[in-house]
Amino acid sequence: xxxxxxxxxxxxxxxxxxTERLHLDGAVKDxxxxxxxxxxxxxxxxxxxxxxxxxxxxxxxxQSAESTADGLxxxxxxxxxxDSKTDGLARQWIGILRxxx
Amino acid sequence: MDRNxxxxxxxxxxxxxxxxxxxPKFHANGxxxxxxxxxxxxxxxxxxxxxxxxxxxxxxxxxxxxxxxxAYDDSTKPLGRHxxxxxxxLRDVANRVIAHxxxxxxxIMRHETLKGDHEELVRDIDRLIARTxxxxxxQAELEALAADCERWTGYVNGYEAEVRRWVSEVxxxxxxxxxxxxxxxxDQQVDRKYSGVxxxxxxxxxxxxxxxxxKAAKSWWDGLSPEEQQAMIAxxxxxxxxxxxxxxxxxxxxxxxxxxxxxxxxxxxxxDQRTEDEKTRFKNASAADEARREIAKSKDxxxxxxxxxxxxxxxxxxxxxxxxxxxxxxxxxxARNVSVSxxxxxxxxxxxxxxxxxxxxxxxxxxxxxxxxxxxxxxIGYDAPNGSDSxxxxxxxxxxxxxxxxxxxxDGLNAMRSDDFHLTAIGHSYGSTTVxxxxxxxxxxxxxxxxxxxxxxxxxxETAENxxxxxxxxxxxxxxxxxxxxxxxxxxxSPAAVGSGILFGPGTGVIAQLAGAGLGxxxxxxxxxxxxxxxxxxxxxxxxxxxxxxxxYDHDTESLQNMAYIVTEQYDELNDHRAAQVHxxxxxxxxxxxxxxxxxxxxxxxxx
Numbered sequence: 133x134x135x136x137x138x139x140x141x142x143x144x145x146x147x148x149x150x151t152e153r154l155h156l157d158g159a160v161k162d163x164x165x166x167x168x169x170x171x172x173x174x175x176x177x178x179x180x181x182x183x184x185x186x187x188x189x190x191x192x193x194x195q196s197a198e199s200t201a202d203g204l205x206x207x208x209x210x211x212x213x214x215d216s217k218t219d220g221l222a223r224q225w226i227g228i229l230r231x232x233x
Numbered sequence: 234m235d236r237n238x239x240x241x242x243x244x245x246x247x248x249x250x251x252x253x254x255x256x257p258k259f260h261a262n263g264x265x266x267x268x269x270x271x272x273x274x275x276x277x278x279x280x281x282x283x284x285x286x287x288x289x290x291x292x293x294x295x296x297x298x299x300x301x302x303x304a305y306d307d308s309t310k311p312l313g314r315h316x317x318x319x320x321x322x323l324r325d326v327a328n329r330v331i332a333h334x335x336x337x338x339x340x341i342m343r344h345e346t347l348k349g350d351h352e353e354l355v356r357d358i359d360r361l362i363a364r365t366x367x368x369x370x371x372q373a374e375l376e377a378l379a380a381d382c383e384r385w386t387g388y389v390n391g392y393e394a395e396v397r398r399w400v401s402e403v404x405x406x407x408x409x410x411x412x413x414x415x416x417x418x419x420d421q422q423v424d425r426k427y428s429g430v431x432x433x434x435x436x437x438x439x440x441x442x443x444x445x446x447x448k449a450a451k452s453w454w455d456g457l458s459p460e461e462q463q464a465m466i467a468x469x470x471x472x473x474x475x476x477x478x479x480x481x482x483x484x485x486x487x488x489x490x491x492x493x494x495x496x497x498x499x500x501x502x503x504x505d506q507r508t509e510d511e512k513t514r515f516k517n518a519s520a521a522d523e524a525r526r527e528i529a530k531s532k533d534x535x536x537x538x539x540x541x542x543x544x545x546x547x548x549x550x551x552x553x554x555x556x557x558x559x560x561x562x563x564x565x566x567x568a569r570n571v572s573v574s575x576x577x578x579x580x581x582x583x584x585x586x587x588x589x590x591x592x593x594x595x596x597x598x599x600x601x602x603x604x605x606x607x608x609x610x611x612x613i614g615y616d617a618p619n620g621s622d623s624x625x626x627x628x629x630x631x632x633x634x635x636x637x638x639x640x641x642x643x644d645g646l647n648a649m650r651s652d653d654f655h656l657t658a659i660g661h662s663y664g665s666t667t668v669x670x671x672x673x674x675x676x677x678x679x680x681x682x683x684x685x686x687x688x689x690x691x692x693x694x695e696t697a698e699n700x701x702x703x704x705x706x707x708x709x710x711x712x713x714x715x716x717x718x719x720x721x722x723x724x725x726x727s728p729a730a731v732g733s734g735i736l737f738g739p740g741t742g743v744i745a746q747l748a749g750a751g752l753g754x755x756x757x758x759x760x761x762x763x764x765x766x767x768x769x770x771x772x773x774x775x776x777x778x779x780x781x782x783x784x785x786y787d788h789d790t791e792s793l794q795n796m797a798y799i800v801t802e803q804y805d806e807l808n809d810h811r812a813a814q815v816h817x818x819x820x821x822x823x824x825x826x827x828x829x830x831x832x833x834x835x836x837x838x839x840x841x
Contacts, residue, residue, distance in 0.1 A: 136296075136297050136301075137295055137296055137297055137301075138295040138296075138297060139295065140295070141293055141294070141295030142294060142295030142296065143295070144295075145290065145291055145293060145294050145295055148286060148290050148291060149291065151502070152283055152286055154498070154501045154502045155279055155282065155283070155497075155498040155501065156279065156280075156283060157501045158279065158497035158498045158499075158500055158501030159275075159276040159279040159280070159497060159498075161497065161500075161501060162272050162275055162276055162493070162497045163272065163276060165272070166268075166269050166272040166273075167269070168269075169262070169265045169269075170261060170262035170263065170264065170265025170266040170268070170269065170334070170337075171261060171265075171266055171269075171410075172259065172260065172261040172337070172403070172407060173260065174407050174411075175407050175410055175411060175414075178410075178411050178414045178415060179269070179414060181414075181418065182326070182414045182415075182417075182418060185418045185419065186276070186323070189319065189419075189420055189423070190276065190280070190319075192420075193280070193283065193312075193315070193316065193319065196312055197283070197312075200291075200308065200309060200312070203305075203308075204294055204295075204296075204305065207296060207301050207304075207305070208295065208296065211296070211301060232506065233502070233506050
């Protein structure tokens with residue numbers, strides 16, 4: 133029987149999304165370390181606002197990456213579970229497709 | 234203030250100048266603002282990578298089921314578009330913030346000047362007022378006072394106009410940056426302005442010449458618009474940062490982004506979850522960061538300000554993970570004197586901090602020696618013998634390959650500069666063999682060659698003349714007790730093989746001997762014909778040893794002082810510090826006259 137998912141590929145791609153999430157968390161941390169220091173008084177408030185806003189923007193992007201990774205894994209597992217009723221290989225892949233990062 | 238002079242009808246009117254208004258208070262720091270801009274550029278680069286991931290690797294989800302696969306596509310495509318838009322938006326803001334920081338630095342300097350002008354005017358006007366108490370009775374004095382008051386009124390008016398101009402420029406500058414910040418504050422603003430917009434970096438990348446001709450690279454770069462250049466730096470930092478021929482400041486901006494991005498991305502991954510490649514990249518990025526910080530700890534004697542590293546090359550995965558890093562103190566784009574220090578055995582990215590200290594010392598010694606502007610770079614840009622390939626120190630293979638890369642780097646420095654500058658290549662230890670091969674095999678345009686602690690100048694250099702710069706421009710520093718400096722001597726057992734045996738075990742030494750170990754002639758010998766300079770150390774050992782091999786860049790040593798003279802073209806000064814060459818009579822082993830001389834300790838750092 134042919135599986136409806138290339139589980140190895142899904143594993144690699146989902147891990148890629150996990151890694152992206154971590155990279156984006158690193159970006160958020162960088163923004164947290166930035167400040168309005170050095171800007172003139174008339175500008176510093178806007179810089180604070182900008183930093184606050186972009187921490188949120190990048191954090192949401194990170195969360196999207198995380199949920200895409202989880203969604204991809206769970207979709208693959210759903211498909212494999214359906215397949216596993218008739219295929220032993222699918223049962224093996226369900227165990228392998230777990231989140232590492 | 235009028236005065237009628239007695240017995241005369243002349244009236245002299247004296248109008249005191251107005252008091253100048255104080256300069257408005259202004260607190261800002263352009264360098265801190267630029268640092269914030271650099272953070273934005275780094276984050277923009279991470280978002281750019283994220284967009285590339287979504288548009289590339291992430292497309293292959295592994296889902297074969299049609300409905301699931303298209304649901305995945307439908308959900309990820311907008312994420313990719315948004316990531317690209319975010320990257321462009323933040324890059325734009327980053328560039329404006331950096332430009333704002335540069336503007337602020339200029340405005341701060343003018344603010345300081347205006348404050349000085351104000352103080353001076355107040356003092357001058359007080360003096361004028363003092364001249365009116367009491368008013369002079371002499372007509373000539375009165376007329377002189379009136380003329381001075383009129384002149385200073387003009388000065389005050391000019392000052393007030395300058396203050397108004399400065400205030401207006403500050404306001405304009407603030408308006409621009411506020412507009413940039415407020416125009417990219419939300420996801421909606423970002424998507425509206427940047428979604429679907431093509432990245433100017435992509436077209437610029439397409440037009441980049443293939444091959445490694447540094448002149449062609451420079452010409453390509455000069456032909457890009459400022460917008461395309463900034464885009465290339467942010468989107469392709471690995472390429473811009475490591476392309477010979479591009480300006481050093483541009484390479485440094487790009488390498489700063491790549492380094493900070495690696496530190497941010499990999500630092501966010503828990504250490505126990507990093508892959509082997511990630512571990513290597515993070516280790517080398519951390520080493521580069523350490524070198525950068527090491528440089529920032531020291532001060533440039535000519536400005537008394539902390540040094541800022543110019544990152545000329547950064548490739549943490551080069552040479553199977555050994556990494557490539559080159560950093561300079563001083564400005565490679567503009568300095569009259571440029572030196573490139575090539576380290577030897579055990580060099581890899583992780584030794585960058587030690588090499589950074591070496592070039593800081595050289596730069597400081599050059600400054601204190603009264604040389605004109607200097608930039609000193611360490612170059613870990615070749616696969617030097619270290620770790621598992623340490624045995625390579627006994628042969629010239631790695632030096633030959635390294636010589637080719639070094640010649641590319643030297644050609645790149647020449648291509649990026651359109652002015653006449655003085656270039657010195659300095660090779661230490663195995664790095665001197667690498668410099669030798671660069672010169673004999675590829676003939677780059679170099680003014681002076683310096684070989685220190687040299688185990689041999691490479692098999693292409695029978696004599697100094699073969700290095701292509703004229704024997705009067707080949708300088709050699711060898712401490713008489715430096716064991717490695719004796720590797721280039723002749724004998725039935727290769728000293729290089731003996732050295733390998735001492736360093737890495739007898740087996741390696743035997744293998745090295747059988748493999749025909751040897752790194753060429755000893756450049757400190759009289760037959761070689763180079764200028765040998767004094768390079769003894771007051772702490773030298775009594776017998777040949779390896780400690781004396783690593784003192785050449787130490788402050789207050791003969792070698793550092795003499796290298797500073799060479800790098801800054803002060804050849805006359807060097808003449809007083811020449812050393813007698815090693816000679817090798819047929820009836821006995823080589824004789825080094827320097828062993829009998831008492832070493833000196835010149836003051837190279839002006840510290841007690």
